[in-house]
Amino acid sequence: MQRQRSLLALILVLVIGAIFTIVQVPTRLGLDLQGGSQLTLQVKPSETVKEITPRVMEAVQRVVEGRINGLGVSESVVQTVGEDQLLVQLPGVSDPEQAERVLGGTAQLDFRQQKPGSEAQLAVEFQVRQELLAKQAELQKPGAGNEAALAENQAAIKRSNAAIAELFERTGLTGENLQDASAEPASASGNSWNVSLRFDPKGATLFAELTKSLAGTGRSIGILLDDRLISAPTVGVQFAQTGITGGGAVIEGRFTAEEANDLAVQLRGGALPVPVEIVENRTVGATLGRDSVQRSIYAGLGGLFLVLIFMVVYYRLPGAIADLSLVIYSLLTFASFTLLGVTLTLPGIAGFILSIGMAVDANVLIFERTREELRAGKTLYRSVESGFYRAFSSILDSNVTTVIACAALFWLGAGLVRGFALTLGLGVVVSMFTAITCSRTLMLLALSFPALRKPEFFCPQVPASNQSKAEVTP
Amino acid sequence: MKLNVMKRRSLWWSISLLIILSGLVAMAISWTRPDIKAPLRPSLDFVGGTRIQFELDCTQPNNCDKPINVGNVRELLDQQGLAGSSIQVVGQDQRAVSIRTKTLNVDERTKLQASLSEAIGKFDPTTTQIDTVGPSIGRQLFTSGMLALIVSFAGIIVYLSFRFQFDYAFMAIVALFHDVLVTVGMFSILGLVFGTEVDSLFIVALLTIVGFSVNDTVVIYDRIRETITLNPERHIDDVVEEAVNQTLTRSINTTLTVLLTLSSIFFFGGETLKNFALALIIGFTMGAYSSIFIASTLLAWWRKRNGQAIPAMAAGSPALDASVSSEDA
Numbered sequence: 001m002q003r004q005r006s007l008l009a010l011i012l013v014l015v016i017g018a019i020f021t022i023v024q025v026p027t028r029l030g031l032d033l034q035g036g037s038q039l040t041l042q043v044k045p046s047e048t049v050k051e052i053t054p055r056v057m058e059a060v061q062r063v064v065e066g067r068i069n070g071l072g073v074s075e076s077v078v079q080t081v082g083e084d085q086l087l088v089q090l091p092g093v094s095d096p097e098q099a100e101r102v103l104g105g106t107a108q109l110d111f112r113q114q115k116p117g118s119e120a121q122l123a124v125e126f127q128v129r130q131e132l133l134a135k136q137a138e139l140q141k142p143g144a145g146n147e148a149a150l151a152e153n154q155a156a157i158k159r160s161n162a163a164i165a166e167l168f169e170r171t172g173l174t175g176e177n178l179q180d181a182s183a184e185p186a187s188a189s190g191n192s193w194n195v196s197l198r199f200d201p202k203g204a205t206l207f208a209e210l211t212k213s214l215a216g217t218g219r220s221i222g223i224l225l226d227d228r229l230i231s232a233p234t235v236g237v238q239f240a241q242t243g244i245t246g247g248g249a250v251i252e253g254r255f256t257a258e259e260a261n262d263l264a265v266q267l268r269g270g271a272l273p274v275p276v277e278i279v280e281n282r283t284v285g286a287t288l289g290r291d292s293v294q295r296s297i298y299a300g301l302g303g304l305f306l307v308l309i310f311m312v313v314y315y316r317l318p319g320a321i322a323d324l325s326l327v328i329y330s331l332l333t334f335a336s337f338t339l340l341g342v343t344l345t346l347p348g349i350a351g352f353i354l355s356i357g358m359a360v361d362a363n364v365l366i367f368e369r370t371r372e373e374l375r376a377g378k379t380l381y382r383s384v385e386s387g388f389y390r391a392f393s394s395i396l397d398s399n400v401t402t403v404i405a406c407a408a409l410f411w412l413g414a415g416l417v418r419g420f421a422l423t424l425g426l427g428v429v430v431s432m433f434t435a436i437t438c439s440r441t442l443m444l445l446a447l448s449f450p451a452l453r454k455p456e457f458f459c460p461q462v463p464a465s466n467q468s469k470a471e472v473t474p
Numbered sequence: 475m476k477l478n479v480m481k482r483r484s485l486w487w488s489i490s491l492l493i494i495l496s497g498l499v500a501m502a503i504s505w506t507r508p509d510i511k512a513p514l515r516p517s518l519d520f521v522g523g524t525r526i527q528f529e530l531d532c533t534q535p536n537n538c539d540k541p542i543n544v545g546n547v548r549e550l551l552d553q554q555g556l557a558g559s560s561i562q563v564v565g566q567d568q569r570a571v572s573i574r575t576k577t578l579n580v581d582e583r584t585k586l587q588a589s590l591s592e593a594i595g596k597f598d599p600t601t602t603q604i605d606t607v608g609p610s611i612g613r614q615l616f617t618s619g620m621l622a623l624i625v626s627f628a629g630i631i632v633y634l635s636f637r638f639q640f641d642y643a644f645m646a647i648v649a650l651f652h653d654v655l656v657t658v659g660m661f662s663i664l665g666l667v668f669g670t671e672v673d674s675l676f677i678v679a680l681l682t683i684v685g686f687s688v689n690d691t692v693v694i695y696d697r698i699r700e701t702i703t704l705n706p707e708r709h710i711d712d713v714v715e716e717a718v719n720q721t722l723t724r725s726i727n728t729t730l731t732v733l734l735t736l737s738s739i740f741f742f743g744g745e746t747l748k749n750f751a752l753a754l755i756i757g758f759t760m761g762a763y764s765s766i767f768i769a770s771t772l773l774a775w776w777r778k779r780n781g782q783a784i785p786a787m788a789a790g791s792p793a794l795d796a797s798v799s800s801e802d803a
Binding site for chain 1: 583599605608610621622623625630633637674677684685686692720721724728732733738741754
């Protein structure tokens with residue numbers, strides 16, 4: 001009895017915890033439910049970049065992230081999928097055309113020369129942009145939710161970028177001439193980092209010319225990625241005679257390791273002339289998504305309701321107990337979704353609803369066994385006990401096989417398919433717990449009330465000869 | 475209720491064969507049809523293309539006065555060189571249109587959208603749906619789905635061989651093939667008759683059917699194993715007959731509860747999930763059928779063929795095999 005009581009307490013704690021979680025933690029809805037665009041970008045090899053390596057992918061991903069920032073979408077996600085694809089999720093995007101245009105091109109890295117007389121203006125413009133970017137980061141935080149302010153700020157950043165770009169003129173030196181960029185420590189001892197560059201022969205000549213004309217003037221080289229200034233180093237006076245020759249250069253900026261690496265990756269991204277193509281676009285309007293959620297919720301409740309009714313009608317008292325543990329099951333499963341940060345998609349909801357139907361299976365197995373034992377003339381208590389005991393191996397085997405199928409789907413499937421596999425698999429695992437522990441504890445609790453210890457509450461046609469025996473309790 | 479599973483096994487087997495054969499015929503017909511050229515009618519997910527769905531914005535004055543006319547839309551598409559696209563007017567009061575074309579890039583799509591809007595009325599962007607799928611994505615979806623199917627078959631065989639014996643595992647897989655074949659065949663027929671298409675969710679449905687219907691088989695096998703351990707001297711036909719009948723109520727009730735939730739998805743769920751639910755309804759029903767009538771009878775048939783009809787005797791004295799198999803019904 002002591003064990004029953006502590007189990008009962010555990011179940012109660014879990015249920016309260018689950019309800020608390022569901023109320024407190026917001027559920028993450030997939031793009032098919034909240035509306036938005038999901039794009040798959042294919043990174044293609046080119047003449048110069050024949051193989052897509054993880055290093056290439058990292059650089060391309062950085063470029064794409066930069067472009068998305070330029071779009072001003074909050075809570076966007078960029079993930080590498082497989083070896084050469086990027087998955088981009090843009091929730092709530094109302095203008096997928098613009099997004100596609102901006103994301104689909106090859107990165108443009110350009111080395112430009114600052115126009116004479118623009119030194120003071122550059123400092124001012126740069127300051128303005130820093131402030132706007134800080135504000136943007138603030139607005140893009142999850143939950144900030146002010147789309148209008150975000151859009152307005154975005155437009156301001158765009159103007160600011162254009163104003164900065166105005167101050168530089170093209171030199172003909174572009175990303176195509178840059179062979180590599182990497183972060184390196186400035187000195188053996190200090191923790192300051194530099195970014196080193198290497199140009200091809202044509203680039204080396206152009207770079208030498210550029211640095212020669214800028215050396216000692218205080219004007220800077222503008223390094224622009226997709227028309228956005230990412231760095232503006234100046235050239236020391238000592239290079240005024242020849243410029244920086246040899247095709248190698250170092251940007252010294254007392255960077256931290258992280259900053260240096262970030263700049264190097266951005267430069268590499270722009271240096272790679274790898275075309276990016278949008279191979280998949282799934283856009284769902286916000287209202288359409290909301291409609292799907294609503295209908296799926298109705299379907300879920302409808303399905304659950306039908307199952308609950310069936311169980312009580314067919315299995316009577318045990319059916320009612322199974323219903324209770326089914327409700328507990330639904331609460332626990334939903335809470336574990338939110339805790340694990342499962343993004344709920346339409347197929348995910350289907351997996352959940354289906355798992356409700358399947359969660360009943362374990363209970364049905366147990367109750368059928370209990371009935372058999374009762375018909376065989378065992379006492380009520382022993383019938384219930386052995387019903388649980390003897391059904392266990394069937395429940396275990398059948399659930400493990402379902403989990404195997406889910407695991408295969410999760411590892412090999414993509415996107416929506418994985419959501420379904422995860423919710424169904426998780427549901428099956430939780431249902432093992434509720435069917436065996438919850439139903440059993442509640443059943444034994446019910447049996448502790450003499451009024452409920454009637455075999456006809458368990459099985460409609462127990463042979464009369466068993467009636468007296470069934471009344472005996474251990 | 476009592477079923478004569480073993481005695482009438484040729485009947486059960488012929489029913490299955492008949493359904494599978496009609497499915498295979500439908501697949502062959504689909505394959506030769508120029509508009510399908512595949513065993514099943516593939517959706518955008520597998521062949522690539524662009525599908526756009528627009529709905530008129532009814533908050534605008536006079537925007538929703540008349541239903542969308544397919545003829546107008548077709549004329550417009552023809553002008554843009556998109557003849558042969560499929561056009562469907564959908565939604566309440568025919569105020570939405572769904573168009574499926576070859577893959578369009580951003581500019582082509584924007585142009586189409588603009589001219590449609592001009593001809594028909596203003597669209598509501600919050601109800602717009604755009605799907606563009608490149609052909610390579612479709613191939614990936616297909617291969618990863620097939621791979622998942624094979625891996626889960628292998629996983630199930632290994633697990634069941636470990637928990638039961640290899641012949642149990644093998645017959646369970648045969649039953650699974652049966653369920654998958656029937657479902658695929660049915661959708662091939664649906665594709666021919668109603669133009670039903672299969673998308674990536676269909677592969678998910680097949681895998682779920684595999685996971686669920688093996689469930690049913692395992693429960694019956696579990697009973698067979700238990701009975702054999704308790705009464706090793708009984709004939710396998712008897713054992714199977716009894717095990718199936720003992721678990722019959724459970725099989726029916728479980729399938730029933732799952733079908734309840736599925737039909738609720740089918741009738742009330744979103745449009746996307748309709749075919750998914752239908753595939754599961756067919757697959758699960760066949761899964762229950764194959765567990766009861768195919769997997770169990772095949773196991774008995776196989777054991778008899780191998781002289782293991784009575785486990786106690788087979789284990790003790792293989793010389794008696796001949797006399798045992800003479801008892802075959």
